[in-house]
Structures are given as structure tokens and as C-alpha cells.
Amino acid sequence: xxxxxxxxxxxxxxxQTSKTAVITVVLAIIIVPIYSVVLTSFSTQTSVNIAxxxxxxxxxxxxxxxxxxxxxxxxxxxxxxxxxxxxxxxxISMVVSVLCAxxxxxxxxxxxxxxxxxxxxxxxxxxGLIPSFLVVAALGGYGSYWSLILxxxxxxxxxxxxxxxxxxxxxxxxxxxxIDGAGDWRTLWAIVLPTSxxxxxxxxxxxxxxYWNTFFNALLYLPDNEMWPLQMVIYTYTLQGNAMxxxxxxxxxxxxxxxxxxxxxxxxxxxxxxLIPILLVYPFVQRHFTKGILLGAIKG
Amino acid sequence: MQGKLSWRxxxxxxxxxxxxxxxxxxxxxxxxxxxMFGIVTAFQSYDIYSGFSASPFxxxxxxxxxxxxxxxxxxxxxxxxxxxxxxxxxxxxxIALALLLNSILSSKIRSFVQAVVYLPHFxxxxxxxxxxxxxxxxxxxxxxxxxxxxxATWDIMTNPETFKYLVTGQAxxxxxxWGIIVFxxxxxxxxxxxxxxxxxxGAGKWRRLWHITLPGMRGVIVLLLVxxxxxxxTVGFEQMLIQRQAVGRDASEVLDTFTYFYGVVxxxxxxxxAAGLFKGVLSLILILIANKVAHLFGEDGLYRK
Numbered sequence: 247x248x249x250x251x252x253x254x255x256x257x258x259x260x261x262q263t264s265k266t267a268v269i270t271v272v273l274a275i276i277i278v279p280i281y282s283v284v285l286t287s288f289s290t291q292t293s294v295n296i297a298x299x300x301x302x303x304x305x306x307x308x309x310x311x312x313x314x315x316x317x318x319x320x321x322x323x324x325x326x327x328x329x330x331x332x333x334x335x336x337x338i339s340m341v342v343s344v345l346c347a348x349x350x351x352x353x354x355x356x357x358x359x360x361x362x363x364x365x366x367x368x369x370x371x372x373x374g375l376i377p378s379f380l381v382v383a384a385l386g387g388y389g390s391y392w393s394l395i396l397x398x399x400x401x402x403x404x405x406x407x408x409x410x411x412x413x414x415x416x417x418x419x420x421x422x423x424x425i426d427g428a429g430d431w432r433t434l435w436a437i438v439l440p441t442s443x444x445x446x447x448x449x450x451x452x453x454x455x456x457y458w459n460t461f462f463n464a465l466l467y468l469p470d471n472e473m474w475p476l477q478m479v480i481y482t483y484t485l486q487g488n489a490m491x492x493x494x495x496x497x498x499x500x501x502x503x504x505x506x507x508x509x510x511x512x513x514x515x516x517x518x519x520x521l522i523p524i525l526l527v528y529p530f531v532q533r534h535f536t537k538g539i540l541l542g543a544i545k546g
Numbered sequence: 547m548q549g550k551l552s553w554r555x556x557x558x559x560x561x562x563x564x565x566x567x568x569x570x571x572x573x574x575x576x577x578x579x580x581x582m583f584g585i586v587t588a589f590q591s592y593d594i595y596s597g598f599s600a601s602p603f604x605x606x607x608x609x610x611x612x613x614x615x616x617x618x619x620x621x622x623x624x625x626x627x628x629x630x631x632x633x634x635x636x637x638x639x640x641i642a643l644a645l646l647l648n649s650i651l652s653s654k655i656r657s658f659v660q661a662v663v664y665l666p667h668f669x670x671x672x673x674x675x676x677x678x679x680x681x682x683x684x685x686x687x688x689x690x691x692x693x694x695x696x697x698a699t700w701d702i703m704t705n706p707e708t709f710k711y712l713v714t715g716q717a718x719x720x721x722x723x724w725g726i727i728v729f730x731x732x733x734x735x736x737x738x739x740x741x742x743x744x745x746x747x748g749a750g751k752w753r754r755l756w757h758i759t760l761p762g763m764r765g766v767i768v769l770l771l772v773x774x775x776x777x778x779x780t781v782g783f784e785q786m787l788i789q790r791q792a793v794g795r796d797a798s799e800v801l802d803t804f805t806y807f808y809g810v811v812x813x814x815x816x817x818x819x820a821a822g823l824f825k826g827v828l829s830l831i832l833i834l835i836a837n838k839v840a841h842l843f844g845e846d847g848l849y850r851k
Contacts, residue, residue: 250651251738251741251742253741253742253745253746254741254745255750255751265646265649265650268646269646269650269659272643272659272663273659273662273663275719276662276663276665276666276719276723277662279677279680279681280677282680282681282687283676283677283680286680297687297690298685298690299680299683299685299686299687299690300680300681300686300687302687341569342569342570342573343570345566345567345569345570346566346567346569346570346571348563348566349563349564349565349566349567350563350567352560352563355556355560355563355564356553356556356557356559356560356563356564357557357560357564358563361564361567361571364571364574365570365574368574368578368579370776370829370830370833371582371826371830372578372581372582372826373578373580373581373582373583373584373585373822373826374581374585374805374819374822374823374825374826375802375805375806375809375810375818375822376584376587376588376805376809376810376815376818376819376822377581377582377583377584377585377587377819377822378577378581378584379809379810379815380581380584380587380592380598380815381576381577381580381581381584382577384597385576396573396576396577397577399573400570400573400574400577402574405570429562430562430563430566431562434566451668455668458670459668459669459670459671459672459673461670461671461672461784462783462784462787465787466810477670477672477673480672480673480676481672481788484676485672485675485676485679485788486791510680514680517673517676517677520670520673521669521673524665524668524669528661528665528668529661532660532661532664533657535660535664535727
């Protein structure tokens with residue numbers, strides 16, 4: 247709790263009230279839709295019917311929608327694909343980025359300016375969509391999972407964030423370790439990584455979210471719906487309103503067991519599935535955002 | 547001492563550092579630099595069976611066709627209009643939010659608000675648009691409430707006329723909260739003694755905002771403005787793609803979707819690549835101009851002069 251500095255005026259009641267009102271509205275605009283989507287996925291058919299759409303006030307809860315999608319092969323497979331791409335992709339991206347960032351973190355090392363320039367050029371100019379597509383296709387990426395990982399495995403921005411951290415905060419430790427005779431690999435592993443946990447967590451979250459949300463690359467490279475990640479399933483069956491194979495979800499609604507499940511609940515259950523991992527990991531990483539981690543890269 | 551080393555000695559000394567950069571460089575070369583050479587296809591009539599090397603060259607024919615294609619000009623117009631709307635309606639929001647947040651005294655409330663407003667940045671566009679569709683669409687709570695009161699319903703999700711505002715609204719919902727991070731950092735860097743001195747001299751709240759806070763944020767604002775102007779030709783590709791069915795091609799065609807639909811979907815790779823190259827070169831020129839203007843006004847822009 248910070249206290250008001252002594253020289254600052256006492257806030258007026260009108261000012262205080264309007265500030266509180268604006269903040270409340272901002273919070274509501276973000277929280278209410280998320281709450282409503284999650285609630286709808288747990289709502290009974292009656293509840294959805296009363297609301298006529300997304301449920302704001304619950305009239306009976308059920309997990310029937312989840313029983314439906316957990317027995318649906320398409321959804322379950324896409325969930326598996328999304329997890330697989332996220333875990334493997336994040337691992338690859340982190341190894342490659344941390345190595346590169348550390349390799350560039352020494353201000354007098356051989357060739358680091360040139361390599362840095364090679365990296366930064368790609369932030370401002372690219373061949374564009376078509377040449378990239380043709381290159382990935384020529385390498386056999388069409389219809390293959392690696393096309394969702396390797397082309398987007400390196401984020402120059404993320405490397406710059408890591409580099410800024412390694413070359414400022416960790417620099418003294420690196421120097422000390424070098425004096426003790428440790429090589430670069432050993433210094434990176436034993437000194438730099440353990441002291442850089444917050445920034446590593448943030449960058450890993452950035453990469454993981456990128457892979458988890460991958461949509462366009464899947465649209466581009468995966469023609470077969472049996473290979474789709476979760477985002478493509480939501481796009482096709484929730485946004486475009488196509489009937490989802492194996493659930494018989496149509497606009498007319500349908501029954502599962504003895505309990506009625508609204509098609510909307512099933513759609514919102516799939517949406518909720520993509521939200522859950524983000525909501526689970528987010529609170530643990532979020533507190534590191536503010537520690538000026540990102541600023542270094544933006545300045546540099 | 548260090549400066550006297552020959553480059554060979556330096557190379558030997560730093561070989562493990564160089565080795566570490568190799569995996570990232572290899573990926574960038576394959577997926578960023580090779581496609582840059584793939585731009586030649588914009589001057590070809592690309593045939594998927596012949597590849598880059600054997601496809602016939604047609605000179606500037608693709609660009610000549612582009613210049614006379616009304617769909618392309620319409621896509622360019624849509625792109626610029628959307629950029630202008632976003633600049634006017636999106637850009638100030640994170641600044642205002644940052645000032646608001648900065649004025650919250652309780653650090654507990656402040657970190658809670660921060661945690662909430664950063665969150666939508668981590669949602670995919672598919673998710674954000676699904677949420678918008680469900681909340682504001684025909685069957686959503688908003689239109690249900692309007693109908694119950696006998697009022698006219700609001701067809702924002704499917705109306706091509708208001709699509710640019712819908713897209714901007716979605717961008718604000720998803721990214722404005724995240725956008726405050728850099729402004730908060732700039733605010734935190736302002737010397738607090740300035741405020742105290744100004745207050746002691748009788749400067750009120752608004753004068754302190756005008757003479758201390760805003761000048762303190764100016765560098766960051768200019769930097770982001772330069773980046774935004776340089777990115778004028780890139781506007782919400784996934785948003786356009788996902789909502790194309792709902793609002794129609796006319797309202798949602800931008801340069802990126804033009805490239806995608808002509809190039810990939812219609813298998814007209816060279817034509818799409820020409821549109822992509824047009825955009826890439828123009829973007830580069832825009833960012834250099836924006837940077838130059840920033841320098842003229844005595845700001846750093848992307849790099850120091």
C-alpha cells in the first residue's frame with residue numbers, strides 16, 4: 247500500500263467516484279464475457295433456453311456438455327494436437343532463443359553486431375506470405391505438424407528481451423563465473439539460467455501462448471480436419487456454425503443420455519477448454535510482467 | 547588489451563558463443579531469408595511443378611495487372627481506412643488507461659486491475675471473436691435484452707458499414723490492456739521530485755499532468771507511433787479472415803487477405819507474391835519516413851540519430 251504524498255491534493259468525491267466507476271466498467275467489460283462463456287458451458291438446456299443465448303444468471307448447472315466433448319474424437323484429438331504442439335514448440339523455441347540470446351549477450355564478442363543485424367532485419371522486412379508458404383511447402387511442410395512449429399519457432403523480439411536481461415542483470419555474475427574459469431556452456435547452465443527464472447517464465451509463456459493459439463498456420467498447412475488443433479475446431483464448428491461430426495450439434499439442439507444439452511453449451515465447452523490452460527498458468531507468470539523485463543528490449 | 551586480439555584469436559575465443567547462435571540463425575535463414583529470395587516469384591508466372599528455378603519470368607506483368615485490379619485498390623483503401631480508424635480510436639486508449647491505473651494508490655487494487663486487463667492479450671483471435679459474436683450477436687445477451695424491451699436490435703457483428711469500428715473495438719478489448727505496460731514503465735521512470743517541486747510552486751493536478759507526466763511519456767508515445775505508422779498496412783489479418791463470412795468480402799478485404807485469397811486459395815502464387823511485395827516495400831518506406839519525422843521533432847524514434 248502506497249500512501250498519498252503529502253504535497254498532493256485531497257481527491258474530490260466526484261473525482262474519486264468517477265475513477266472507481268470507470269475502473270469497474272473496464273473490469274466488467276473483460277470479466278463478464280469470460281464468466282458468461284464458462285457459465286454457459288456448464289448450463290442446462292433449460293438455462294440456455296431461458297437466456298436465449300449466453301447465460302448470465304444460472305438456472306441449473308450440468309457437466310453434460312463436457313461429457314459430450316470428452317467422448318468426441320475430433321475435439322479430443324485436437325486437444326491432444328494443441329498440447330503436443332505447445333509443449334514441443336515451446337521447448338524448441340526456448341532452447342534456440344536462450345542459446346542465441348546468450349551467444350549475443352557479450353558486448354565485445356566476435357561478430358555479434360552482424361548477427362544481431364541479421365536478426366533485426368527480419369523484424370522489418372519479410373518475403374511475405376506467398377514465398378514463405380512456397381518454401382515451407384517445398385520442404386514438405388504441407389500437411390505436416392512441423393509446419394506449425396519450425397517457421398514460427400524463433401521470435402526475434404523474445405530473443406532481444408532475453409539478451410537485454412542477460413547482458414544487464416546477469417552480466418556481473420557472468421564475469422565472476424568466467425574469472426573462476428567456467429566455460430560459456432557451464433556459465434549459461436549453472437549461473438545464467440538459475441538467476442533468470444522470471445524472464446524465462448515470461449518468454450516461455452509468450453511462446454506457449456503463441457503455439458496454443460496457432461490458427462492461421464493450421465488453416466494454411468493442414469487441409470485435413472483430423473489433424474486440426476483446437477483453434478481450427480472452434481473456428482469451423484463454433485464461429486462458422488458447421489455441424490460438428492460425432493456430436494450432431496446443430497442449431498436445433500439435441501439430447502445426451504437423460505439430460506438435455508444445448509448445442510451452445512457444447513460450443514462454449516470447447517471454448518472453455520482453450521481458456522483453461524491460459525487461466526491456470528497466467529497467475530503464476532503475470533506478476534513478473536511488471537518488473538521492467540520488457541522495457542529493456544524495447545529500448546534496445 | 548582486448549582490442550589487440552586478431553580476429554582469428556577473437557573467433558577462437560568466442561567460438562562457443564557463435565555456436566550458440568547457430569540454431570536460431572539456421573531457422574531464420576530457412577524461414578525468413580530464403581523466402582526473401584523467393585520474392586523472385588513476383589516477377590514470374592509461378593508454376594508449382596516447376597518451382598522457383600524453372601518458372602518462366604514475366605517481368606513486371608504481375609504488377610501491371612495489380613495496378614489495374616479494382617479489388618486490389620479496394621483492399622488498399624480498406625487497409626488505410628482501418629489503420630486510420632485504429633490510430634484515432636485505439637492508440638489513445640492504452641495511454642488513458644495507463645494514466646488511470648497510475649493514479650490508483652492502493653498497490654493491491656492496482657495489481658489486480660493490471661492482471662485483469664493484461665489477460666485478453668493471451669486469447670486467440672478465434673476466441674475473442676467467438677466471445678464478441680456470442681455477446682453482441684443476434685442471439686447474445688445484448689440483443690436479447692433489446693428485443694425484450696421492444697427496441698431495435700443491433701447487427702454490429704454482420705453490418706459491413708460499421709465493420710471498421712467492430713474490428714477496432716475487438717482490438718481495444720484484446721490489446722489495449724496489454725498496451726499499457728510500456729506506458730506504465732515510462733510513468734515509473736519519471737522523477738517524483740518533479741511533482742513535489744511543481745506542487746510546491748502551486749501547479750495543480752492538471753498542470754502537473756500537462757507539464758510533467760505527458761512530457762515524460764513523450765518518448766514512448768513517439769516510438770509506438772512510429773511503429774504503428776510503419777505497420778499501417780498490417781491490420782488485423784486474422785480478424786478479417788475469421789469474419790469474412792459474416793460481413794462479406796467487400797468490407798473485410800485488406801492487403802493481407804488479398805494476398806492470401808489470390809495467392810494461396812486461388813493458386814495464383816505470383817500474383818499474390820506481387821501484392822505481398824508491394825506491401826512489404828511500402829511498409830519499409832513508411833517506417834523510414836515515420837522515423838525521419840520523429841528525428842525532425844527531436845525524438846529518438848526507432849534508433850538514435
